[in-house]
Amino acid sequence: MASDTLAHEHDIAHNQESGSWKGGSEPFKASYGKLMMWYFLLSDAFTFSGFLIAYGALRFSVPTWPVPDFVFSTFPGGFHHKPLLFVTVMTFILLASSFTMVRAVQEGHRENQRGVVVWMLWTVIGGIAFLDCQAWEGKTLMGGEHMTIKQNPFGTHTESGVYLMGDGHDIKEGDTFKAGQSYLIHQHDGKFAPLQYKVTEGDDAGVVKEQKMGPKAFGALFFFITGFHGFHVLSGIAFLLIICLNSATGLYVKRRNGYEMVEKIGLYWHFVDLVWVFVFLCFYLL
Secondary structure, X not given: OHHHHHHHHHHHHHHHHHOOOOOOOOXXXXXXXXXXXXXXXXXXXXXXXXXXXXHHHHHOOOOOOOOHHHHOOOEOOXXXXXXXXXXXXXXXXXXXXXXXXXXXXXXXXXXXXXXXXXXXXXXXXXXXXXXXXXXXXXXXXXXXXXXXXOOOOEEEOOOOEEEEEOOHHHOEEEEEEOOOOEEEOOOHHHOOOOOEEEEOOOOOOOOEEEOOOOOHHHHHHHHHHHHHHHHHHHHHHHHHHHHXXXXXXXXXXXXXXXXXXXXXXXXXXXXXXXXXXXHHHHHHHO
Protein backbone atom coordinates (compact mmCIF):
# COMPACT_ATOMS: atom_id res chain seq x y z
CA MET A 1 0.00 0.00 0.00
CA ALA A 2 2.81 2.34 0.92
CA SER A 3 4.59 1.51 -2.32
CA ASP A 4 1.44 2.37 -4.34
CA THR A 5 1.19 5.75 -2.59
CA LEU A 6 4.84 6.53 -3.28
CA ALA A 7 4.41 5.52 -6.91
CA HIS A 8 1.37 7.79 -7.27
CA GLU A 9 3.21 10.75 -5.74
CA HIS A 10 6.15 10.07 -8.03
CA ASP A 11 3.85 10.14 -11.10
CA ILE A 12 2.33 13.47 -10.01
CA ALA A 13 5.77 15.00 -9.49
CA HIS A 14 6.92 13.69 -12.86
CA ASN A 15 3.86 15.12 -14.63
CA GLN A 16 4.34 18.50 -13.00
CA GLU A 17 7.99 18.61 -14.04
CA SER A 18 7.17 17.61 -17.61
CA GLY A 19 4.42 20.23 -17.87
CA SER A 20 1.60 17.74 -18.50
CA TRP A 21 -0.31 18.54 -15.29
CA LYS A 22 -3.23 20.80 -16.26
CA GLY A 23 -5.45 20.63 -13.20
CA GLY A 24 -4.88 24.26 -12.24
CA SER A 25 -5.04 25.86 -15.70
CA GLU A 26 -7.81 28.26 -16.72
CA PRO A 27 -10.33 26.94 -19.28
CA PHE A 28 -10.23 28.70 -22.66
CA LYS A 29 -7.31 30.76 -21.29
CA ALA A 30 -9.84 32.99 -19.53
CA SER A 31 -10.33 33.66 -15.84
CA TYR A 32 -13.46 32.62 -14.01
CA GLY A 33 -14.76 36.20 -14.03
CA LYS A 34 -14.34 36.60 -17.79
CA LEU A 35 -15.98 33.24 -18.41
CA MET A 36 -19.02 34.18 -16.35
CA MET A 37 -19.25 37.50 -18.19
CA TRP A 38 -19.30 35.65 -21.52
CA TYR A 39 -22.08 33.37 -20.22
CA PHE A 40 -24.12 36.40 -19.17
CA LEU A 41 -23.62 38.14 -22.53
CA LEU A 42 -24.64 34.98 -24.38
CA SER A 43 -27.89 34.71 -22.43
CA ASP A 44 -28.57 38.43 -22.93
CA ALA A 45 -27.95 38.02 -26.66
CA PHE A 46 -30.70 35.39 -26.77
CA THR A 47 -33.08 37.83 -25.08
CA PHE A 48 -32.43 40.62 -27.57
CA SER A 49 -32.61 38.14 -30.45
CA GLY A 50 -36.10 37.07 -29.37
CA PHE A 51 -37.30 40.67 -29.21
CA LEU A 52 -35.86 41.62 -32.60
CA ILE A 53 -37.11 38.47 -34.31
CA ALA A 54 -40.60 39.22 -32.98
CA TYR A 55 -40.33 42.76 -34.34
CA GLY A 56 -39.19 41.51 -37.75
CA ALA A 57 -42.03 38.99 -37.94
CA LEU A 58 -44.62 41.70 -37.28
CA ARG A 59 -42.85 44.22 -39.49
CA PHE A 60 -43.15 42.08 -42.61
CA SER A 61 -46.66 40.83 -41.87
CA VAL A 62 -48.33 44.28 -41.77
CA PRO A 63 -48.68 46.10 -45.13
CA THR A 64 -49.06 49.59 -43.57
CA TRP A 65 -45.95 49.55 -41.38
CA PRO A 66 -44.42 53.04 -40.86
CA VAL A 67 -41.53 54.11 -43.07
CA PRO A 68 -38.40 54.92 -40.97
CA ASP A 69 -37.29 57.74 -43.27
CA PHE A 70 -40.51 59.55 -42.42
CA VAL A 71 -40.86 58.65 -38.74
CA PHE A 72 -37.27 59.50 -37.77
CA SER A 73 -36.75 62.66 -39.81
CA THR A 74 -36.53 65.38 -37.15
CA PHE A 75 -33.31 66.90 -35.84
CA PRO A 76 -32.70 69.14 -32.78
CA GLY A 77 -32.99 72.83 -33.49
CA GLY A 78 -36.26 72.66 -35.39
CA PHE A 79 -34.89 70.90 -38.45
CA HIS A 80 -37.28 68.57 -40.27
CA HIS A 81 -37.15 66.21 -43.24
CA LYS A 82 -33.65 64.99 -42.34
CA PRO A 83 -34.15 61.22 -42.59
CA LEU A 84 -32.10 59.20 -40.09
CA LEU A 85 -29.63 62.05 -39.50
CA PHE A 86 -30.20 62.19 -35.75
CA VAL A 87 -30.00 58.44 -35.21
CA THR A 88 -26.77 58.44 -37.23
CA VAL A 89 -25.32 60.92 -34.74
CA MET A 90 -26.51 58.69 -31.88
CA THR A 91 -24.85 55.65 -33.42
CA PHE A 92 -21.58 57.51 -33.97
CA ILE A 93 -21.53 58.61 -30.31
CA LEU A 94 -22.03 55.04 -29.06
CA LEU A 95 -19.41 53.58 -31.40
CA ALA A 96 -16.97 56.31 -30.39
CA SER A 97 -17.50 55.31 -26.75
CA SER A 98 -16.58 51.75 -27.73
CA PHE A 99 -13.25 53.06 -29.04
CA THR A 100 -12.54 54.90 -25.77
CA MET A 101 -13.34 51.66 -23.91
CA VAL A 102 -10.75 49.84 -26.01
CA ARG A 103 -8.19 52.46 -25.08
CA ALA A 104 -9.02 52.04 -21.37
CA VAL A 105 -8.44 48.29 -21.63
CA GLN A 106 -5.14 48.86 -23.44
CA GLU A 107 -3.93 51.22 -20.72
CA GLY A 108 -4.98 48.64 -18.15
CA HIS A 109 -2.77 46.02 -19.77
CA ARG A 110 0.09 48.50 -19.46
CA GLU A 111 -0.76 49.05 -15.77
CA ASN A 112 -1.25 52.74 -16.52
CA GLN A 113 -3.61 53.89 -13.79
CA ARG A 114 -4.10 57.44 -15.06
CA GLY A 115 -4.75 56.27 -18.63
CA VAL A 116 -7.42 53.83 -17.47
CA VAL A 117 -9.26 56.51 -15.51
CA VAL A 118 -9.13 59.11 -18.30
CA TRP A 119 -10.39 56.81 -21.04
CA MET A 120 -13.11 55.32 -18.85
CA LEU A 121 -14.37 58.81 -18.08
CA TRP A 122 -14.59 59.53 -21.80
CA THR A 123 -16.58 56.30 -22.18
CA VAL A 124 -18.98 57.44 -19.46
CA ILE A 125 -19.42 60.79 -21.22
CA GLY A 126 -20.23 58.99 -24.47
CA GLY A 127 -22.78 56.79 -22.73
CA ILE A 128 -24.50 59.76 -21.08
CA ALA A 129 -24.60 61.62 -24.42
CA PHE A 130 -26.23 58.60 -26.06
CA LEU A 131 -28.89 58.39 -23.34
CA ASP A 132 -29.57 62.12 -23.75
CA CYS A 133 -30.16 61.51 -27.47
CA GLN A 134 -32.53 58.65 -26.70
CA ALA A 135 -34.43 60.82 -24.23
CA TRP A 136 -34.79 63.62 -26.81
CA GLU A 137 -36.02 61.18 -29.45
CA GLY A 138 -38.55 59.64 -27.07
CA LYS A 139 -39.79 63.06 -25.97
CA THR A 140 -40.20 64.13 -29.60
CA LEU A 141 -42.15 61.03 -30.56
CA MET A 142 -44.39 61.09 -27.49
CA GLY A 143 -44.81 64.84 -27.00
CA GLY A 144 -44.65 66.08 -30.57
CA GLU A 145 -45.94 63.12 -32.57
CA HIS A 146 -48.28 61.64 -29.91
CA MET A 147 -46.90 58.15 -30.34
CA THR A 148 -47.35 55.89 -27.30
CA ILE A 149 -47.27 52.16 -26.57
CA LYS A 150 -51.01 52.07 -27.34
CA GLN A 151 -51.25 54.58 -30.17
CA ASN A 152 -49.28 54.94 -33.38
CA PRO A 153 -50.10 57.83 -35.73
CA PHE A 154 -47.58 56.67 -38.32
CA GLY A 155 -48.56 54.45 -41.21
CA THR A 156 -48.58 54.11 -44.97
CA HIS A 157 -51.38 54.93 -47.40
CA THR A 158 -52.65 52.03 -49.46
CA GLU A 159 -54.77 54.23 -51.73
CA SER A 160 -54.11 57.50 -53.51
CA GLY A 161 -56.41 60.39 -52.70
CA VAL A 162 -57.06 64.00 -51.72
CA TYR A 163 -57.42 65.23 -48.14
CA LEU A 164 -60.77 66.81 -47.24
CA MET A 165 -60.54 69.57 -44.63
CA GLY A 166 -63.31 71.23 -42.65
CA ASP A 167 -66.72 69.98 -41.58
CA GLY A 168 -70.34 70.35 -42.57
CA HIS A 169 -70.79 72.56 -45.64
CA ASP A 170 -67.29 74.00 -45.25
CA ILE A 171 -65.45 70.91 -46.53
CA LYS A 172 -62.73 71.70 -49.03
CA GLU A 173 -60.04 69.72 -50.75
CA GLY A 174 -56.54 69.85 -49.29
CA ASP A 175 -53.26 68.18 -50.02
CA THR A 176 -52.99 65.13 -52.22
CA PHE A 177 -51.11 61.94 -51.42
CA LYS A 178 -50.03 58.90 -53.41
CA ALA A 179 -50.25 55.22 -52.57
CA GLY A 180 -47.41 54.12 -50.32
CA GLN A 181 -46.69 57.63 -48.99
CA SER A 182 -46.23 57.87 -45.23
CA TYR A 183 -48.41 60.16 -43.18
CA LEU A 184 -48.92 61.63 -39.74
CA ILE A 185 -52.61 61.91 -38.95
CA HIS A 186 -52.34 64.77 -36.49
CA GLN A 187 -49.80 66.87 -38.39
CA HIS A 188 -52.01 67.59 -41.37
CA ASP A 189 -53.22 71.20 -41.18
CA GLY A 190 -51.98 71.30 -37.57
CA LYS A 191 -54.80 69.10 -36.29
CA PHE A 192 -54.56 65.85 -34.36
CA ALA A 193 -57.61 63.94 -35.56
CA PRO A 194 -58.54 61.32 -38.15
CA LEU A 195 -58.95 63.07 -41.49
CA GLN A 196 -61.24 62.28 -44.38
CA TYR A 197 -59.91 61.81 -47.88
CA LYS A 198 -61.37 61.16 -51.29
CA VAL A 199 -59.98 58.19 -53.26
CA THR A 200 -58.79 59.24 -56.73
CA GLU A 201 -57.65 55.91 -58.17
CA GLY A 202 -58.87 52.34 -58.44
CA ASP A 203 -62.32 50.84 -58.06
CA ASP A 204 -63.15 53.13 -55.11
CA ALA A 205 -62.37 56.35 -57.00
CA GLY A 206 -64.52 59.21 -55.66
CA VAL A 207 -65.36 57.42 -52.40
CA VAL A 208 -64.76 59.41 -49.20
CA LYS A 209 -62.88 57.45 -46.53
CA GLU A 210 -61.33 58.20 -43.15
CA GLN A 211 -57.69 57.81 -42.19
CA LYS A 212 -56.90 55.30 -39.51
CA MET A 213 -54.05 55.02 -37.06
CA GLY A 214 -51.01 52.92 -37.92
CA PRO A 215 -50.33 49.50 -36.32
CA LYS A 216 -50.23 49.79 -32.52
CA ALA A 217 -47.42 47.26 -32.23
CA PHE A 218 -44.93 49.70 -33.74
CA GLY A 219 -44.96 52.13 -30.81
CA ALA A 220 -45.03 49.37 -28.19
CA LEU A 221 -42.11 47.49 -29.71
CA PHE A 222 -40.06 50.61 -30.38
CA PHE A 223 -40.30 52.00 -26.85
CA PHE A 224 -39.85 48.60 -25.21
CA ILE A 225 -36.81 47.41 -27.18
CA THR A 226 -35.00 50.75 -27.34
CA GLY A 227 -35.86 51.32 -23.68
CA PHE A 228 -34.49 47.89 -22.77
CA HIS A 229 -31.28 48.73 -24.61
CA GLY A 230 -31.15 52.12 -22.89
CA PHE A 231 -31.45 50.35 -19.53
CA HIS A 232 -28.37 48.31 -20.47
CA VAL A 233 -26.50 51.50 -21.34
CA LEU A 234 -27.54 53.08 -18.03
CA SER A 235 -26.41 49.98 -16.10
CA GLY A 236 -23.12 50.04 -17.99
CA ILE A 237 -22.54 53.67 -17.04
CA ALA A 238 -23.13 52.83 -13.37
CA PHE A 239 -20.62 49.96 -13.47
CA LEU A 240 -18.13 52.09 -15.40
CA LEU A 241 -18.28 54.77 -12.73
CA ILE A 242 -17.76 52.24 -9.93
CA ILE A 243 -14.80 50.58 -11.64
CA CYS A 244 -13.36 53.96 -12.63
CA LEU A 245 -13.53 55.09 -9.01
CA ASN A 246 -11.84 51.87 -7.86
CA SER A 247 -9.11 52.40 -10.46
CA ALA A 248 -8.57 56.00 -9.36
CA THR A 249 -8.18 54.96 -5.72
CA GLY A 250 -5.56 52.36 -6.64
CA LEU A 251 -7.64 49.31 -5.70
CA TYR A 252 -6.44 47.33 -8.71
CA VAL A 253 -2.79 48.39 -8.57
CA LYS A 254 -1.65 45.63 -6.19
CA ARG A 255 -3.36 42.90 -8.18
CA ARG A 256 -1.04 43.35 -11.16
CA ASN A 257 -3.50 41.51 -13.42
CA GLY A 258 -3.78 44.06 -16.21
CA TYR A 259 -6.88 45.69 -14.68
CA GLU A 260 -9.03 42.66 -15.42
CA MET A 261 -12.16 44.35 -14.05
CA VAL A 262 -11.77 47.04 -16.71
CA GLU A 263 -11.54 44.36 -19.37
CA LYS A 264 -14.69 42.63 -18.08
CA ILE A 265 -16.78 45.80 -18.11
CA GLY A 266 -15.30 46.46 -21.55
CA LEU A 267 -16.80 43.18 -22.80
CA TYR A 268 -20.19 44.30 -21.55
CA TRP A 269 -19.88 47.74 -23.14
CA HIS A 270 -18.88 46.31 -26.53
CA PHE A 271 -21.86 43.96 -26.34
CA VAL A 272 -24.22 46.90 -25.73
CA ASP A 273 -22.74 48.67 -28.76
CA LEU A 274 -23.12 45.56 -30.92
CA VAL A 275 -26.76 45.14 -29.91
CA TRP A 276 -27.44 48.73 -30.94
CA VAL A 277 -26.21 47.92 -34.45
CA PHE A 278 -28.98 45.31 -34.76
CA VAL A 279 -31.58 47.61 -33.18
CA PHE A 280 -30.54 50.30 -35.65
CA LEU A 281 -30.92 47.84 -38.53
CA CYS A 282 -34.39 46.67 -37.50
CA PHE A 283 -36.06 49.95 -36.52
CA TYR A 284 -34.30 52.55 -38.63
CA LEU A 285 -33.42 50.75 -41.87
CA LEU A 286 -36.02 48.04 -42.50
